[in-house]
Amino acid sequence: MAGTRVPDELAELLVGIQRLLRRRLRRGLDRPRLRGAQVELLRLVAARPGLRVSEAAEELFLAGNSVSTLVNQLSRDGLLRREPDPTDGRAALLYASPEALSRMRDWDRRRRRLVREQLAALGAEDREAIAAALPALRHLAANLRQEDES
Template sequence: MRDDHTTGTDPDAATLGRIETEIALLMRLGEATRRATGTAEHRVLDRAAYVILRHLDKAGPQNVSALAARLNLDGSTVTRQVSAMQRDGLIARTPDPADGRGTVISPTPAGLQRMAAVRAARTRLYGDILADWTGDDRDTLANLLHRLNEALDARNRRR
């Protein structure tokens, strides 16, 4: 297969070109799979709400600024998302104990329940997709994706 992203015979450049192509395809196919999945469980949360709830579940209550910084998003974007999530009963705002003028965001039981439903549905979906993979291959993929996400996160934090 010809790789249009590289010139010459530099094997590292060819490999990086393949990685770029595979990540672009992964993003496109991941979104297409999400849209095409017929179960309602996948649609009980939009992508932004799912990511915010997953982070809050792991890290605990956060103010909007900390949440925006951690997710590499603009504060106004997170504020809009959080407001919509509050209207939907997915998160609650409480006074910030460190700064009485601010608030912290935490997931509600309903938000956690929806997040868990989406996570379970996605886990089942990937279980089906990767059914023919060995346990070792699945573990390798999980470890490599984790390393990639850590590297991407570290790069974004340096900016």
């Protein structure tokens, strides 16, 4: 590895690509856009319906009161539903609303289409290089995930 050049460049590229994708996808949205933490919470709850606020806070590495604020905002906007936990009356279970699930599916569909179009605009050699790098990027993501869990 060439000193710090590769890690620095990779980190900058990942952030830059994500930012550019979001910017392009926000164009033409007919609904108010969601902030990053709101989307993260909705994605987590969609993947794990019935999650408690405390579990969401732990998973997202956020303070419980921060997650409670997000839950209040998303509930007010009709994107998240809170139900009492039948085993603990003090706790609430979280569920993504049908509208939230629809918005996330639409966003994901549009993102896939955008990435597909951008990859198609590259030369075959670049597309092959990106495909060849995917296993290594998956390993990098797995390493980051493991460090978060320990």
